[in-house]
Amino acid sequence: MNLEKLKTEVDKFASDRDWDQFHSVKNLSMALSVESSELLEIFQWMTEEESNLVKNNPAKLEKVEDEAADIFVYLLRLTGKLNIDLEKAVINKMKKNAEKYPVELSRGNSKKYDEL
Amino acid sequence: MNLEKLKTEVDKFASDRDWDQFHSVKNLSMALSVESSELLEIFQWMTEEESNLVKNNPAKLEKVEDEAADIFVYLLRLTGKLNIDLEKAVINKMKKNAEKYPVELSRGNSKKYDEL
Amino acid sequence: MNLEKLKTEVDKFASDRDWDQFHSVKNLSMALSVESSELLEIFQWMTEEESNLVKNNPAKLEKVEDEAADIFVYLLRLTGKLNIDLEKAVINKMKKNAEKYPVELSRGNSKKYDEL
Amino acid sequence: MNLEKLKTEVDKFASDRDWDQFHSVKNLSMALSVESSELLEIFQWMTEEESNLVKNNPAKLEKVEDEAADIFVYLLRLTGKLNIDLEKAVINKMKKNAEKYPVELSRGNSKKYDEL
Numbered sequence: 001m002n003l004e005k006l007k008t009e010v011d012k013f014a015s016d017r018d019w020d021q022f023h024s025v026k027n028l029s030m031a032l033s034v035e036s037s038e039l040l041e042i043f044q045w046m047t048e049e050e051s052n053l054v055k056n057n058p059a060k061l062e063k064v065e066d067e068a069a070d071i072f073v074y075l076l077r078l079t080g081k082l083n084i085d086l087e088k089a090v091i092n093k094m095k096k097n098a099e100k101y102p103v104e105l106s107r108g109n110s111k112k113y114d115e116l
Numbered sequence: 117m118n119l120e121k122l123k124t125e126v127d128k129f130a131s132d133r134d135w136d137q138f139h140s141v142k143n144l145s146m147a148l149s150v151e152s153s154e155l156l157e158i159f160q161w162m163t164e165e166e167s168n169l170v171k172n173n174p175a176k177l178e179k180v181e182d183e184a185a186d187i188f189v190y191l192l193r194l195t196g197k198l199n200i201d202l203e204k205a206v207i208n209k210m211k212k213n214a215e216k217y218p219v220e221l222s223r224g225n226s227k228k229y230d231e232l
Numbered sequence: 233m234n235l236e237k238l239k240t241e242v243d244k245f246a247s248d249r250d251w252d253q254f255h256s257v258k259n260l261s262m263a264l265s266v267e268s269s270e271l272l273e274i275f276q277w278m279t280e281e282e283s284n285l286v287k288n289n290p291a292k293l294e295k296v297e298d299e300a301a302d303i304f305v306y307l308l309r310l311t312g313k314l315n316i317d318l319e320k321a322v323i324n325k326m327k328k329n330a331e332k333y334p335v336e337l338s339r340g341n342s343k344k345y346d347e348l
Numbered sequence: 349m350n351l352e353k354l355k356t357e358v359d360k361f362a363s364d365r366d367w368d369q370f371h372s373v374k375n376l377s378m379a380l381s382v383e384s385s386e387l388l389e390i391f392q393w394m395t396e397e398e399s400n401l402v403k404n405n406p407a408k409l410e411k412v413e414d415e416a417a418d419i420f421v422y423l424l425r426l427t428g429k430l431n432i433d434l435e436k437a438v439i440n441k442m443k444k445n446a447e448k449y450p451v452e453l454s455r456g457n458s459k460k461y462d463e464l
Contacts, residue, residue: 003119006206013210017217018224022393024164029156030392032187033265036152037385039194040145044378045342045370048140048279055198068195069209071148071187072202078155079184082171086188090122093185094129101133108134110277138277146276149381153269160262161254161458164395226393235351238438245442249449250456256396261388264419268377268384271426275374283374287430300427301441303380303419304434310387311416314403318420322354325417326361333365340366 003086007076014077025081032074039067119202123192130193141197148190155183235318239308246309257313264306271299351434355424362425373429380422387415 014020042063043051054060079086100113109116130136158179159167170176195202216229225232246252274295275283286292311318332345341348362368390411391399402408427434448461457464 002203006203009210010206013213016219017222019222019226021224022226024167025170026159026162026164026167027392029152029159029167030262030388033149033152033156034385034389034392036145036149036187037382037388040149040378040385041382043142043145044375044382046142048142051140051142051145052197054141061198061200064198065200065205066209066212068191068200068202069205071152071191072206073209075184075187075191081168082177082180084177084181084184086184087118087122089181089185090126090188093182093189094125096182097129103132106133106135108137110135110138143276146272146378150269150273150276153266153272156262156269157266160259160266234435238435241442242438245445248451249454251454251458253456254458256399257402258391258394258396258399261384261391261399265381265384265388268381268419272377272381275377278374280372280374283372283377284429286373293430293432296430297432297437298441298444300423300432300434301437303384303423304438305441307416307419307423313400314409314412316409316413316416318416319350319354321413321417322358322420325414325421326357328414329361335364338365338367340369342367342370 003076007080010073010076011080023077023081025078028074028078028081032071032078035067035070035074039064039071042067119192123196126189126192127196139193139197141194144190144194144197148187148194151183151186151190155180155187158183235308239312242305242308243312255309255313257310260306260310260313264303264310267299267302267306271296271303274299351424355428358421358424359428371425371429373426376422376426376429380419380426383415383418383422387412387419390415 014023042054042060046054054064075086079089101116105116106113130139158170158176162170170180191202195205217232221232222229246255274286274292278286286296307318311321333348337348338345362371390402390408394402402412423434427437449464453464454461
Protein backbone atom coordinates (compact mmCIF):
# COMPACT_ATOMS: atom_id res chain seq x y z
CA MET A 1 0.00 0.00 0.00
CA ASN A 2 1.18 3.46 -0.82
CA LEU A 3 0.12 5.05 2.42
CA GLU A 4 1.49 8.48 1.62
CA LYS A 5 -0.46 8.69 -1.60
CA LEU A 6 -3.65 7.57 0.14
CA LYS A 7 -3.12 10.18 2.86
CA THR A 8 -2.63 12.92 0.27
CA GLU A 9 -5.91 12.03 -1.42
CA VAL A 10 -7.79 11.89 1.84
CA ASP A 11 -6.41 15.29 2.85
CA LYS A 12 -7.25 16.74 -0.58
CA PHE A 13 -10.83 15.47 -0.28
CA ALA A 14 -11.24 17.41 2.97
CA SER A 15 -9.48 20.59 1.84
CA ASP A 16 -11.47 20.67 -1.44
CA ARG A 17 -14.58 20.88 0.74
CA ASP A 18 -13.06 23.30 3.26
CA TRP A 19 -13.63 20.74 5.99
CA ASP A 20 -10.45 21.35 7.95
CA GLN A 21 -12.40 23.74 10.16
CA PHE A 22 -14.46 20.75 11.42
CA HIS A 23 -11.58 18.30 11.63
CA SER A 24 -10.14 18.99 15.06
CA VAL A 25 -8.49 15.94 16.56
CA LYS A 26 -11.35 15.71 19.06
CA ASN A 27 -13.96 15.67 16.30
CA LEU A 28 -11.98 13.15 14.25
CA SER A 29 -11.82 10.83 17.27
CA MET A 30 -15.62 11.05 17.44
CA ALA A 31 -16.00 10.31 13.73
CA LEU A 32 -13.64 7.34 14.01
CA SER A 33 -15.67 5.95 16.89
CA VAL A 34 -18.94 6.48 15.03
CA GLU A 35 -17.62 4.59 11.99
CA SER A 36 -16.38 1.74 14.19
CA SER A 37 -19.89 1.43 15.58
CA GLU A 38 -21.36 1.31 12.10
CA LEU A 39 -19.12 -1.69 11.50
CA LEU A 40 -20.20 -3.17 14.83
CA GLU A 41 -23.85 -2.72 13.88
CA ILE A 42 -23.47 -5.07 10.91
CA PHE A 43 -22.58 -7.92 13.26
CA GLN A 44 -24.70 -7.15 16.33
CA TRP A 45 -27.36 -9.81 15.81
CA MET A 46 -25.18 -12.36 13.99
CA THR A 47 -23.68 -15.39 15.66
CA GLU A 48 -19.89 -15.53 15.57
CA GLU A 49 -20.11 -18.21 12.88
CA GLU A 50 -22.41 -16.07 10.75
CA SER A 51 -20.01 -13.14 11.06
CA ASN A 52 -17.18 -15.25 9.62
CA LEU A 53 -19.40 -16.28 6.70
CA VAL A 54 -19.95 -12.67 5.61
CA LYS A 55 -16.97 -13.43 3.37
CA ASN A 56 -19.44 -15.30 1.12
CA ASN A 57 -22.15 -12.63 1.09
CA PRO A 58 -21.23 -9.96 -1.50
CA ALA A 59 -23.80 -7.38 -0.34
CA LYS A 60 -22.81 -7.58 3.34
CA LEU A 61 -19.14 -7.76 2.41
CA GLU A 62 -19.41 -4.51 0.49
CA LYS A 63 -20.92 -2.83 3.57
CA VAL A 64 -18.02 -4.11 5.67
CA GLU A 65 -15.53 -2.82 3.07
CA ASP A 66 -17.17 0.59 3.13
CA GLU A 67 -17.13 0.86 6.92
CA ALA A 68 -13.55 -0.45 7.14
CA ALA A 69 -12.57 2.18 4.58
CA ASP A 70 -14.26 4.96 6.58
CA ILE A 71 -12.43 3.85 9.73
CA PHE A 72 -9.11 3.84 7.91
CA VAL A 73 -9.75 7.25 6.35
CA TYR A 74 -10.44 8.87 9.74
CA LEU A 75 -7.48 7.04 11.28
CA LEU A 76 -5.24 8.50 8.56
CA ARG A 77 -6.71 11.96 9.09
CA LEU A 78 -6.34 11.90 12.87
CA THR A 79 -2.82 10.50 12.91
CA GLY A 80 -1.90 12.89 10.07
CA LYS A 81 -3.01 15.90 12.13
CA LEU A 82 -0.70 14.80 14.94
CA ASN A 83 2.21 13.81 12.68
CA ILE A 84 2.00 10.23 13.94
CA ASP A 85 3.79 7.60 11.85
CA LEU A 86 1.19 4.83 11.90
CA GLU A 87 3.56 2.06 10.85
CA LYS A 88 6.06 2.96 13.57
CA ALA A 89 3.22 3.23 16.10
CA VAL A 90 2.13 -0.33 15.30
CA ILE A 91 5.66 -1.70 15.60
CA ASN A 92 6.12 0.01 19.00
CA LYS A 93 2.74 -1.17 20.26
CA MET A 94 3.38 -4.77 19.17
CA LYS A 95 6.53 -4.76 21.32
CA LYS A 96 4.57 -3.52 24.34
CA ASN A 97 1.88 -6.12 23.70
CA ALA A 98 4.49 -8.89 23.51
CA GLU A 99 5.61 -7.90 27.03
CA LYS A 100 2.09 -7.59 28.40
CA TYR A 101 1.05 -10.91 26.88
CA PRO A 102 3.94 -13.40 27.17
CA VAL A 103 3.28 -16.46 25.02
CA GLU A 104 3.43 -18.90 27.94
CA LEU A 105 0.88 -17.04 30.05
CA SER A 106 -1.57 -16.04 27.38
CA ARG A 107 -1.68 -19.09 25.13
CA GLY A 108 -5.30 -20.13 24.53
CA ASN A 109 -6.38 -17.53 27.05
CA SER A 110 -8.40 -14.38 26.38
CA LYS A 111 -7.78 -12.75 29.76
CA LYS A 112 -6.67 -9.14 29.92
CA TYR A 113 -3.02 -8.63 30.86
CA ASP A 114 -3.90 -7.36 34.34
CA GLU A 115 -5.73 -10.63 35.07
CA LEU A 116 -3.01 -12.97 33.78
CA MET B 117 4.30 1.13 4.66
CA ASN B 118 4.76 -2.54 4.00
CA LEU B 119 1.22 -3.55 4.84
CA GLU B 120 1.65 -7.22 4.01
CA LYS B 121 4.60 -7.55 6.37
CA LEU B 122 2.67 -5.78 9.14
CA LYS B 123 -0.30 -8.08 8.58
CA THR B 124 1.91 -11.16 8.77
CA GLU B 125 3.35 -10.04 12.10
CA VAL B 126 -0.06 -9.24 13.52
CA ASP B 127 -1.37 -12.65 12.46
CA LYS B 128 1.70 -14.39 13.90
CA PHE B 129 1.19 -12.60 17.22
CA ALA B 130 -2.32 -14.06 17.46
CA SER B 131 -1.46 -17.55 16.25
CA ASP B 132 1.55 -17.77 18.64
CA ARG B 133 -0.97 -17.28 21.46
CA ASP B 134 -3.61 -19.57 19.94
CA TRP B 135 -6.00 -16.63 19.85
CA ASP B 136 -7.68 -17.42 16.54
CA GLN B 137 -10.40 -19.22 18.48
CA PHE B 138 -11.45 -15.84 19.97
CA HIS B 139 -11.00 -13.80 16.80
CA SER B 140 -14.32 -14.26 15.03
CA VAL B 141 -15.19 -11.30 12.83
CA LYS B 142 -17.94 -10.38 15.30
CA ASN B 143 -15.50 -10.31 18.22
CA LEU B 144 -12.92 -8.37 16.22
CA SER B 145 -15.56 -5.74 15.38
CA MET B 146 -16.16 -5.40 19.15
CA ALA B 147 -12.46 -5.08 19.89
CA LEU B 148 -12.06 -2.45 17.16
CA SER B 149 -14.93 -0.45 18.62
CA VAL B 150 -13.52 -0.74 22.15
CA GLU B 151 -10.13 0.56 21.01
CA SER B 152 -11.76 3.46 19.15
CA SER B 153 -13.47 4.42 22.39
CA GLU B 154 -10.19 4.31 24.27
CA LEU B 155 -8.93 6.87 21.77
CA LEU B 156 -12.13 8.89 22.23
CA GLU B 157 -11.65 8.83 26.00
CA ILE B 158 -8.35 10.72 25.72
CA PHE B 159 -10.17 13.69 24.20
CA GLN B 160 -13.53 13.60 25.99
CA TRP B 161 -12.95 16.53 28.36
CA MET B 162 -10.56 18.50 26.12
CA THR B 163 -11.62 21.48 24.06
CA GLU B 164 -11.09 21.08 20.32
CA GLU B 165 -8.11 23.40 20.55
CA GLU B 166 -6.55 21.36 23.35
CA SER B 167 -7.00 18.19 21.30
CA ASN B 168 -4.99 19.71 18.45
CA LEU B 169 -2.22 20.66 20.87
CA VAL B 170 -1.71 17.06 22.00
CA LYS B 171 0.94 17.11 19.27
CA ASN B 172 3.14 19.02 21.74
CA ASN B 173 2.49 16.77 24.74
CA PRO B 174 4.77 13.71 24.48
CA ALA B 175 2.99 11.67 27.19
CA LYS B 176 -0.49 12.19 25.72
CA LEU B 177 0.84 11.74 22.20
CA GLU B 178 2.26 8.33 23.11
CA LYS B 179 -1.17 7.29 24.41
CA VAL B 180 -2.74 8.39 21.14
CA GLU B 181 -0.10 6.47 19.17
CA ASP B 182 -0.81 3.34 21.19
CA GLU B 183 -4.56 3.53 20.70
CA ALA B 184 -4.21 4.36 17.00
CA ALA B 185 -1.95 1.30 16.67
CA ASP B 186 -4.50 -0.94 18.42
CA ILE B 187 -7.23 0.28 16.09
CA PHE B 188 -5.08 -0.38 13.06
CA VAL B 189 -4.09 -3.85 14.29
CA TYR B 190 -7.71 -4.92 14.74
CA LEU B 191 -8.66 -3.35 11.43
CA LEU B 192 -5.94 -5.43 9.73
CA ARG B 193 -7.09 -8.56 11.55
CA LEU B 194 -10.76 -8.09 10.69
CA THR B 195 -10.22 -7.19 7.05
CA GLY B 196 -7.68 -10.01 6.78
CA LYS B 197 -10.23 -12.57 8.00
CA LEU B 198 -12.60 -11.46 5.22
CA ASN B 199 -9.90 -11.15 2.52
CA ILE B 200 -10.66 -7.47 2.14
CA ASP B 201 -8.06 -5.38 0.32
CA LEU B 202 -8.01 -2.28 2.53
CA GLU B 203 -6.34 -0.03 0.00
CA LYS B 204 -8.85 -0.93 -2.70
CA ALA B 205 -11.70 -0.49 -0.20
CA VAL B 206 -10.55 3.06 0.55
CA ILE B 207 -10.25 3.96 -3.12
CA ASN B 208 -13.78 2.64 -3.80
CA LYS B 209 -15.24 4.42 -0.78
CA MET B 210 -13.60 7.72 -1.70
CA LYS B 211 -15.36 7.53 -5.08
CA LYS B 212 -18.73 6.96 -3.38
CA ASN B 213 -18.04 9.83 -0.97
CA ALA B 214 -17.19 12.14 -3.86
CA GLU B 215 -20.66 11.44 -5.28
CA LYS B 216 -22.43 11.79 -1.93
CA TYR B 217 -20.59 15.00 -1.12
CA PRO B 218 -20.22 17.09 -4.32
CA VAL B 219 -17.75 19.92 -3.78
CA GLU B 220 -20.27 22.66 -4.60
CA LEU B 221 -22.88 21.44 -2.12
CA SER B 222 -20.65 20.47 0.76
CA ARG B 223 -18.04 23.21 0.76
CA GLY B 224 -17.69 24.66 4.25
CA ASN B 225 -20.66 22.57 5.34
CA SER B 226 -20.65 19.68 7.80
CA LYS B 227 -24.15 18.39 6.97
CA LYS B 228 -24.68 14.71 6.31
CA TYR B 229 -25.28 13.83 2.64
CA ASP B 230 -28.98 13.14 3.25
CA GLU B 231 -29.43 16.69 4.56
CA LEU B 232 -27.55 18.46 1.76
CA MET C 233 -37.11 4.27 41.01
CA ASN C 234 -37.16 7.85 42.13
CA LEU C 235 -35.60 9.29 39.01
CA GLU C 236 -35.81 12.90 40.08
CA LYS C 237 -33.94 12.20 43.31
CA LEU C 238 -31.26 10.27 41.42
CA LYS C 239 -30.89 13.13 38.94
CA THR C 240 -30.53 15.66 41.76
CA GLU C 241 -27.72 13.63 43.34
CA VAL C 242 -25.94 13.18 40.03
CA ASP C 243 -26.14 16.92 39.34
CA LYS C 244 -24.93 17.72 42.86
CA PHE C 245 -21.95 15.39 42.40
CA ALA C 246 -20.89 17.38 39.34
CA SER C 247 -21.55 20.84 40.77
CA ASP C 248 -19.69 20.00 44.02
CA ARG C 249 -16.65 19.39 41.82
CA ASP C 250 -17.27 22.39 39.54
CA TRP C 251 -17.50 20.02 36.59
CA ASP C 252 -20.29 21.79 34.73
CA GLN C 253 -17.65 23.60 32.72
CA PHE C 254 -16.63 20.23 31.17
CA HIS C 255 -20.15 18.85 30.78
CA SER C 256 -21.25 20.27 27.46
CA VAL C 257 -23.77 18.04 25.72
CA LYS C 258 -21.10 17.13 23.16
CA ASN C 259 -18.68 16.02 25.88
CA LEU C 260 -21.39 14.10 27.72
CA SER C 261 -22.24 12.22 24.51
CA MET C 262 -18.56 11.24 24.31
CA ALA C 263 -18.50 10.09 27.94
CA LEU C 264 -21.68 8.06 27.43
CA SER C 265 -20.16 6.36 24.41
CA VAL C 266 -16.91 5.65 26.27
CA GLU C 267 -18.81 4.02 29.16
CA SER C 268 -20.87 1.92 26.73
CA SER C 269 -17.63 0.63 25.27
CA GLU C 270 -16.32 -0.25 28.71
CA LEU C 271 -19.41 -2.43 29.08
CA LEU C 272 -18.81 -3.88 25.63
CA GLU C 273 -15.22 -4.71 26.56
CA ILE C 274 -16.37 -7.04 29.33
CA PHE C 275 -18.08 -9.27 26.75
CA GLN C 276 -15.77 -8.94 23.73
CA TRP C 277 -14.11 -12.35 23.98
CA MET C 278 -17.02 -14.21 25.59
CA THR C 279 -19.39 -16.46 23.69
CA GLU C 280 -23.02 -15.38 23.83
CA GLU C 281 -23.71 -18.20 26.27
CA GLU C 282 -20.88 -17.11 28.54
CA SER C 283 -22.22 -13.56 28.52
CA ASN C 284 -25.59 -14.76 29.81
CA LEU C 285 -23.86 -16.69 32.61
CA VAL C 286 -22.20 -13.56 33.99
CA LYS C 287 -25.29 -13.51 36.21
CA ASN C 288 -23.59 -16.27 38.25
CA ASN C 289 -20.18 -14.62 38.47
CA PRO C 290 -20.24 -12.03 41.28
CA ALA C 291 -16.95 -10.32 40.32
CA LYS C 292 -17.91 -9.88 36.65
CA LEU C 293 -21.46 -8.95 37.61
CA GLU C 294 -20.19 -6.13 39.80
CA LYS C 295 -18.19 -4.78 36.86
CA VAL C 296 -21.31 -4.86 34.70
CA GLU C 297 -23.29 -3.08 37.42
CA ASP C 298 -20.66 -0.36 37.64
CA GLU C 299 -20.55 0.22 33.89
CA ALA C 300 -24.35 0.15 33.61
CA ALA C 301 -24.49 2.74 36.40
CA ASP C 302 -21.96 4.98 34.61
CA ILE C 303 -24.00 4.80 31.42
CA PHE C 304 -27.18 5.68 33.27
CA VAL C 305 -25.51 8.57 35.10
CA TYR C 306 -24.28 10.16 31.87
CA LEU C 307 -27.64 9.52 30.21
CA LEU C 308 -29.35 11.38 33.07
CA ARG C 309 -26.83 14.22 32.83
CA LEU C 310 -27.16 14.60 29.07
CA THR C 311 -30.95 14.42 28.95
CA GLY C 312 -31.10 16.72 31.99
CA LYS C 313 -29.04 19.38 30.19
CA LEU C 314 -31.54 19.32 27.32
CA ASN C 315 -34.66 19.13 29.54
CA ILE C 316 -35.58 15.78 27.98
CA ASP C 317 -38.14 13.69 29.86
CA LEU C 318 -36.56 10.26 29.52
CA GLU C 319 -39.70 8.31 30.36
CA LYS C 320 -41.75 10.18 27.77
CA ALA C 321 -38.94 9.75 25.23
CA VAL C 322 -39.04 5.97 25.70
CA ILE C 323 -42.82 5.82 25.34
CA ASN C 324 -42.66 7.87 22.11
CA LYS C 325 -39.82 5.80 20.71
CA MET C 326 -41.58 2.51 21.49
CA LYS C 327 -44.54 3.72 19.38
CA LYS C 328 -42.24 4.52 16.46
CA ASN C 329 -40.53 1.15 16.84
CA ALA C 330 -43.89 -0.64 16.81
CA GLU C 331 -44.58 0.95 13.42
CA LYS C 332 -41.11 0.24 12.04
CA TYR C 333 -41.21 -3.35 13.25
CA PRO C 334 -44.73 -4.74 12.78
CA VAL C 335 -45.13 -8.03 14.66
CA GLU C 336 -45.99 -10.05 11.53
CA LEU C 337 -42.96 -8.91 9.56
CA SER C 338 -40.36 -8.97 12.29
CA ARG C 339 -41.26 -12.09 14.24
CA GLY C 340 -38.19 -14.27 14.71
CA ASN C 341 -36.29 -11.95 12.40
CA SER C 342 -33.37 -9.69 13.31
CA LYS C 343 -33.38 -7.66 10.09
CA LYS C 344 -33.28 -3.89 10.26
CA TYR C 345 -36.56 -2.16 9.40
CA ASP C 346 -35.26 -0.95 6.05
CA GLU C 347 -34.55 -4.56 5.02
CA LEU C 348 -37.89 -6.01 6.14
CA MET D 349 -40.74 7.15 36.49
CA ASN D 350 -42.36 3.77 36.84
CA LEU D 351 -39.34 1.78 35.87
CA GLU D 352 -40.93 -1.63 36.38
CA LYS D 353 -43.79 -0.81 34.04
CA LEU D 354 -41.37 0.49 31.41
CA LYS D 355 -39.30 -2.67 31.72
CA THR D 356 -42.38 -4.86 31.31
CA GLU D 357 -43.34 -3.07 28.10
CA VAL D 358 -39.83 -3.28 26.70
CA ASP D 359 -39.70 -7.01 27.44
CA LYS D 360 -43.14 -7.55 25.90
CA PHE D 361 -42.04 -5.74 22.74
CA ALA D 362 -39.19 -8.21 22.33
CA SER D 363 -41.13 -11.32 23.23
CA ASP D 364 -44.01 -10.38 20.88
CA ARG D 365 -41.43 -10.47 18.09
CA ASP D 366 -39.67 -13.60 19.35
CA TRP D 367 -36.47 -11.60 19.67
CA ASP D 368 -35.19 -13.16 22.88
CA GLN D 369 -33.16 -15.56 20.75
CA PHE D 370 -31.07 -12.59 19.54
CA HIS D 371 -30.87 -10.80 22.87
CA SER D 372 -27.93 -12.45 24.54
CA VAL D 373 -26.18 -10.13 26.98
CA LYS D 374 -23.24 -9.93 24.56
CA ASN D 375 -25.49 -8.83 21.70
CA LEU D 376 -27.34 -6.34 23.89
CA SER D 377 -24.03 -4.77 24.91
CA MET D 378 -23.28 -4.33 21.19
CA ALA D 379 -26.69 -2.76 20.52
CA LEU D 380 -26.26 -0.40 23.47
CA SER D 381 -22.89 0.70 22.15
CA VAL D 382 -24.26 1.17 18.63
CA GLU D 383 -27.08 3.39 19.92
CA SER D 384 -24.63 5.45 22.00
CA SER D 385 -22.66 6.09 18.84
CA GLU D 386 -25.77 7.19 17.00
CA LEU D 387 -26.18 9.80 19.73
CA LEU D 388 -22.50 10.72 19.40
CA GLU D 389 -22.90 11.14 15.65
CA ILE D 390 -25.43 13.95 16.14
CA PHE D 391 -22.77 16.04 17.89
CA GLN D 392 -19.60 15.03 16.05
CA TRP D 393 -19.18 18.18 13.96
CA MET D 394 -20.83 20.63 16.38
CA THR D 395 -18.92 22.91 18.68
CA GLU D 396 -19.59 22.39 22.37
CA GLU D 397 -21.68 25.55 22.39
CA GLU D 398 -23.77 24.37 19.44
CA SER D 399 -24.39 21.05 21.20
CA ASN D 400 -25.84 22.87 24.20
CA LEU D 401 -28.14 24.88 21.90
CA VAL D 402 -29.75 21.74 20.48
CA LYS D 403 -32.28 22.40 23.24
CA ASN D 404 -33.72 25.11 20.97
CA ASN D 405 -33.80 23.04 17.78
CA PRO D 406 -36.94 20.85 17.79
CA ALA D 407 -35.86 18.58 14.90
CA LYS D 408 -32.41 17.83 16.36
CA LEU D 409 -33.88 17.53 19.85
CA GLU D 410 -36.28 14.85 18.67
CA LYS D 411 -33.36 12.89 17.24
CA VAL D 412 -31.57 13.15 20.58
CA GLU D 413 -34.71 12.01 22.41
CA ASP D 414 -35.01 9.00 20.11
CA GLU D 415 -31.40 7.94 20.57
CA ALA D 416 -31.52 8.51 24.33
CA ALA D 417 -34.63 6.33 24.44
CA ASP D 418 -32.93 3.56 22.45
CA ILE D 419 -29.98 3.63 24.83
CA PHE D 420 -32.27 3.43 27.84
CA VAL D 421 -34.30 0.58 26.32
CA TYR D 422 -31.21 -1.54 25.72
CA LEU D 423 -29.85 -0.64 29.16
CA LEU D 424 -33.11 -1.88 30.71
CA ARG D 425 -33.00 -5.06 28.61
CA LEU D 426 -29.38 -5.86 29.46
CA THR D 427 -29.65 -5.16 33.17
CA GLY D 428 -32.97 -7.02 33.23
CA LYS D 429 -31.35 -10.16 31.75
CA LEU D 430 -28.79 -10.10 34.58
CA ASN D 431 -31.30 -9.19 37.33
CA ILE D 432 -29.40 -5.98 38.03
CA ASP D 433 -31.23 -3.33 40.06
CA LEU D 434 -30.25 -0.22 38.12
CA GLU D 435 -31.15 2.23 40.87
CA LYS D 436 -29.08 0.35 43.45
CA ALA D 437 -26.22 0.07 40.95
CA VAL D 438 -26.17 3.86 40.51
CA ILE D 439 -26.19 4.49 44.26
CA ASN D 440 -23.30 2.05 44.77
CA LYS D 441 -21.31 3.51 41.89
CA MET D 442 -21.81 7.08 43.12
CA LYS D 443 -20.23 6.05 46.45
CA LYS D 444 -17.22 4.58 44.65
CA ASN D 445 -16.93 7.71 42.51
CA ALA D 446 -17.02 9.92 45.61
CA GLU D 447 -13.98 8.02 46.93
CA LYS D 448 -12.16 8.08 43.58
CA TYR D 449 -12.85 11.76 43.08
CA PRO D 450 -12.58 13.58 46.44
CA VAL D 451 -14.00 17.09 46.18
CA GLU D 452 -10.74 18.80 47.21
CA LEU D 453 -8.64 17.02 44.59
CA SER D 454 -11.02 17.07 41.69
CA ARG D 455 -12.62 20.49 41.96
CA GLY D 456 -12.45 22.25 38.60
CA ASN D 457 -10.28 19.44 37.29
CA SER D 458 -11.17 16.92 34.59
CA LYS D 459 -8.28 14.53 35.27
CA LYS D 460 -8.95 10.82 35.61
CA TYR D 461 -8.73 9.48 39.17
CA ASP D 462 -5.45 7.70 38.47
CA GLU D 463 -3.86 11.00 37.45
CA LEU D 464 -5.10 13.03 40.43
